[in-house]
Amino acid sequence: MVIVLIGILSYGAASLYSSRDGFAGFIAKDQLISSGLLAQQVAMGMSATANSVSLKVERRSSDDFWVFTLTKVGLSPVVFSQDSSGSSISVDDTTLSAGASHTFTWNSNASLSDGDNHHVYFVGANTFRVCFSASGYVYESQVACP
Numbered sequence: 001m002v003i004v005l006i007g008i009l010s011y012g013a014a015s016l017y018s019s020r021d022g023f024a025g026f027i028a029k030d031q032l033i034s035s036g037l038l039a040q041q042v043a044m045g046m047s048a049t050a051n052s053v054s055l056k057v058e059r060r061s062s063d064d065f066w067v068f069t070l071t072k073v074g075l076s077p078v079v080f081s082q083d084s085s086g087s088s089i090s091v092d093d094t095t096l097s098a099g100a101s102h103t104f105t106w107n108s109n110a111s112l113s114d115g116d117n118h119h120v121y122f123v124g125a126n127t128f129r130v131c132f133s134a135s136g137y138v139y140e141s142q143v144a145c146p
Contacts, residue, residue: 087124
């Protein structure tokens with residue numbers, strides 16, 4: 001009985017990995033959250049300096065990749081990229097076209113410089129939402145961002 005139950009659960013879970021489109025957004029969501037939290041920690045750790053930390057979210061025009069670039073003034077940028085597999089990305093309800101980007105900036109208090117809340121959607125076979133709070137925290141949300 002247990003083996004049959006495990007087999008049924010395995011069959012259901014296999015559909016999560018059957019298409020790159022469904023999994024690309026999931027990986028990109030986690031990568032964006034990780035990059036955003038790292039940006040906040042770097043800003044907090046370097047709070048004695050007035051230099052800001054920025055995270056640029058970009059849809060590269062040369063290929064079908066999302067690129068996240070973490071930059072601290074005076075240091076080499078850290079670049080993460082993820083194959084979009086035909087999915088789209090939107091920031092504050094504006095879909096990024098090929099070559100377009102949006103930059104989030106943290107100040108020395110580790111909060112977003114513009115003082116606004118933001119949301120990023122990865123839309124493909126599934127939709128994933130990432131929220132950026134004005135206080136600088138980055139998290140996933142199943143419902144609307146504040």
